[in-house]
Amino acid sequence: MGETGRDDRLREAAANRGLKLVKSRVRTPGKGDYGRYGLTGAGGARLLGFGKSGLTATAEEIEEYLHKGAAADWKSSLRAAGARPPARSKKRPAAEPERRRARAPAPEPEPEPEPEPEPPPLSVRPARPADSEAIAALVTRLGFEADSGAIAARLAALKKGREVPLVAERGEVVGVLAWHVTPVLHRPKPVGRITMMVVAEEERRRGVGRALVEAACEELRAKGCGLIEVTSNVDLSGAHGFYRRLGFERTSYRFAKEL
Numbered sequence: 001m002g003e004t005g006r007d008d009r010l011r012e013a014a015a016n017r018g019l020k021l022v023k024s025r026v027r028t029p030g031k032g033d034y035g036r037y038g039l040t041g042a043g044g045a046r047l048l049g050f051g052k053s054g055l056t057a058t059a060e061e062i063e064e065y066l067h068k069g070a071a072a073d074w075k076s077s078l079r080a081a082g083a084r085p086p087a088r089s090k091k092r093p094a095a096e097p098e099r100r101r102a103r104a105p106a107p108e109p110e111p112e113p114e115p116e117p118e119p120p121p122l123s124v125r126p127a128r129p130a131d132s133e134a135i136a137a138l139v140t141r142l143g144f145e146a147d148s149g150a151i152a153a154r155l156a157a158l159k160k161g162r163e164v165p166l167v168a169e170r171g172e173v174v175g176v177l178a179w180h181v182t183p184v185l186h187r188p189k190p191v192g193r194i195t196m197m198v199v200a201e202e203e204r205r206r207g208v209g210r211a212l213v214e215a216a217c218e219e220l221r222a223k224g225c226g227l228i229e230v231t232s233n234v235d236l237s238g239a240h241g242f243y244r245r246l247g248f249e250r251t252s253y254r255f256a257k258e259l
Helices: 001-017 061-079 130-139 148-160 208-222 236-247
Strands: 021-025 037-040 044-049 121-124 166-169 172-180 191-199 227-230
Touching: 001 021, 001 044, 001 061, 037 061, 044 061, 121 172, 121 208, 130 148, 130 166, 130 172, 166 208, 172 208, 191 208
Parallel strands: 191 227
Antiparallel strands: 021 037, 037 044, 121 166, 166 172, 172 191
16 A cells, blocks of 8 residues: 555544544655654644654554554443343242342443643744754754754844744744845835744644734834735645735745755
């Protein structure tokens, strides 16, 4: 079975148990958490395969986890069924008085599962040097090489230029956005630009990206910008729809050349 077939099988097995399979977005072998997986439960709670630098579980570990969970569910269903009462004898001695058949004791109810704890509140703030490792892991998911040392040096340079990136935090750093102010000759006001944004896969569709973009718009508005631009790779169609929902419109093509 190919990699796609295996992923579909694991994803379906996870969904049958009310879980969600998360796969690394890195597509370059040997980089970051390429080929690794994670599992989340209801509400996005992390169950397996999440580390500080990205996803950690292999496909075999995911499969073993789901297999054990399915076996546990099967055993639980047998316990919930209870023991059958003994069959009543059809013949009784004439002298034996009529007795009411004894009923088997009802099975004890399964304990109610403890409610999952509420996730920490989401907050957006300027990035700090201590965030370098978490930011490097997020940047790696975009397919760019980055380590905490390089990220720390870039944060220092951006701070000197008063353009400190923003991070979204929910107990830990789950998203990062970089921005830039560009003075231009053809407009009366500078142009603000969102140069990069990435949100941890398990935190997507939970308001993290929207919170980062709204905070960036406030920052760029305070810097005097009259227009805000954002760049998005052509193959990230999901991101394009996200920006359109926030009111961005496509206005031009972007050309790039390596130097």
